[in-house]
Amino acid sequence: MSKKAILIICDGMGDRPVKEYDYKTPLEAANTPNLDKLAEKGLVGLMDPISPGIRPGSDVAHLAILGYNPYECYAGRGSLEAAGAGIQLKPGDIAFRANFATVNEDLTIVDRRAGRIKTGIKELAEAINQIKIESVNGVSVEFYPTIEHRGVLIFRGEKLSKNVSDTDPHEIGVKPLKSKPLDDSIEAERMAKALNEFTEKSFHVLKNHQINLNRVKMGEKPANIILARGAGSYFKLKTFQEKYGIKTAAIAAVALVKGVCRIAGMEIIDVKGATGGLNTNFNGKADEAAKAIKHYDFVFLHVKATDVAGHDGNFKAKVEAIENIDKMIGRLIDQLDLNETYVTITADHCTPINFKDHSGDPTPILIHGPETFHSEIKKFCEKTASQGNLCRIKGIDIMAILTNYMGISEKFGY
Ligand code: ZN
Numbered sequence: 001m002s003k004k005a006i007l008i009i010c011d012g013m014g015d016r017p018v019k020e021y022d023y024k025t026p027l028e029a030a031n032t033p034n035l036d037k038l039a040e041k042g043l044v045g046l047m048d049p050i051s052p053g054i055r056p057g058s059d060v061a062h063l064a065i066l067g068y069n070p071y072e073c074y075a076g077r078g079s080l081e082a083a084g085a086g087i088q089l090k091p092g093d094i095a096f097r098a099n100f101a102t103v104n105e106d107l108t109i110v111d112r113r114a115g116r117i118k119t120g121i122k123e124l125a126e127a128i129n130q131i132k133i134e135s136v137n138g139v140s141v142e143f144y145p146t147i148e149h150r151g152v153l154i155f156r157g158e159k160l161s162k163n164v165s166d167t168d169p170h171e172i173g174v175k176p177l178k179s180k181p182l183d184d185s186i187e188a189e190r191m192a193k194a195l196n197e198f199t200e201k202s203f204h205v206l207k208n209h210q211i212n213l214n215r216v217k218m219g220e221k222p223a224n225i226i227l228a229r230g231a232g233s234y235f236k237l238k239t240f241q242e243k244y245g246i247k248t249a250a251i252a253a254v255a256l257v258k259g260v261c262r263i264a265g266m267e268i269i270d271v272k273g274a275t276g277g278l279n280t281n282f283n284g285k286a287d288e289a290a291k292a293i294k295h296y297d298f299v300f301l302h303v304k305a306t307d308v309a310g311h312d313g314n315f316k317a318k319v320e321a322i323e324n325i326d327k328m329i330g331r332l333i334d335q336l337d338l339n340e341t342y343v344t345i346t347a348d349h350c351t352p353i354n355f356k357d358h359s360g361d362p363t364p365i366l367i368h369g370p371e372t373f374h375s376e377i378k379k380f381c382e383k384t385a386s387q388g389n390l391c392r393i394k395g396i397d398i399m400a401i402l403t404n405y406m407g408i409s410e411k412f413g414y
């Protein structure tokens, strides 16, 4: 009979030895009785999300870990964000991540997040959606607000390409950038032109909008331009159902990760109070995962808090995030039948606190299940993982290993 599996990704959890903390990593310094218990009775090793030394974004790392070769299928971040927001792209669509921002009269950016605007967003979006693209034939544009200042911008029409640069300069005190084609194609030229026209028009439509006039009166920053980044095009993946014939669910708060899971055909389970931040609802995630594995063959569970602490360069916050994850895992395994369920825990990449970004180091991984060998490792961390019984694998290997243990993989050859 086939077994079930839960795959837990602690975003950016891996780290490097930190001199100020006696050369310990946050995972090493954290008190993690539940991780340690699973590690001792399971397979432990190192995992290169892509391959040694390659620094991955969370998008490509998740694709690889879920068994998709990102070099073949990755089509830009915008399309994953769109999927995460529940927007169905059509072939030919180009999607961007978009922000409401604040510019002054000469278009200098004052705030890339428009004071983290929370109200009036629907009205502003309606105004933006009146914009017609005139400089490029047969192209329309749609704006979907998501959370606060964030949204997704979609260009529809024929002959468009994702190979264009961002209008978001990612800094303040400068003007929005002109989008440029990144290759010689007519499609890239059309896309850049349409985006530039849209950006200009967004300012004209928004600057005198009543919501913004009111915001200025109240001393708040007006949301008077849309900045776009991370172009992505429509793409399709073979779903888990198609690949392995299994029913899958995902628990994730971050739009990008939700997007990858949705395109992989997973049911998205929303957890109340799951924020994608340090203060997420860890208990709620554990309980929902425990409930989900009763109805699904495979459950994917994502926690962002460790990556947030890594980007902040905050050792103590990362230790605390790991300890919260450990408690979450304890609560989860208390509700599982470990004779029927494989539990895998790893990170999508390292976000070392001294580097404050994703590095190309391998991350520790553990796989615990009814038929795994026991590593006898007492403490789960980067150092012990390098001596573990799983040795060193790549992200793309994980699903093959799990489906093999689950008893649902196909034989290669006769
Ligand atoms: Zn990540």
Ligand code: ZN
Pocket (backbone or CB within 6 Å): 012, 058, 307, 311, 351, 358
């Ligand atoms: Zn990150």
